[in-house]
Amino acid sequence: MASWFTYFIYTALWTFVRLLPEKSAYGLFEQIANIAYRRNGKRVQRLRSNYEIAISDVSSNDREVLVRKGISSAMRYWCDTFRISDWSTEKIVSSTHAINEHFLFDPIREKRGVIVAVPHAGNW
DSSP states (O other): OHHHHHHHHHHHHHHHHHHSOHHHHHHHHHHHHHHHHHHTOHHHHHHHHHHHHHOTTSOHHHHHHHHHHHHHHHHHHHHHHHHGGGOOHHHHHHTOOOSSTHHHHHHHHTTOOOOOOOOOOTTO
C-alpha cells in the first residue's frame, strides 16, 4: 500500500509541477525550502551538522547561510527532477557548466578511452 501511495504522490507531483509556469514552479519549491528550514527537521539538522564538520573555518552565521542555501538548492533539484522530462536538449546544454572539461575532451580527441564517474549530485 505504501509503495502505491508513493507512486501516486510522485505521479501527481510530476504532472502538477510540469503544468505550472517555470517561475511559479520554482517559487513553490523555494517556499517549501523556507518552510523546511524554519521547521528545522532532521534533514536540516543533518545538513547543518555535516557543514559543521566539513566547513569548520567559517562563523556560525556564515554556516547558517550555507544551510539555508543548501536547503534551497535541494528543493530546486526536486523541481528540476519533476520538470526535466520536458526540457529540450538546448536547455540542458545551455544550463550545464563544465569545469576542466579538457580532462574529458582531450583524450576523446586523441582517440584514448575515458572513464567518467558521475555522482548523484543534483544541481549542486
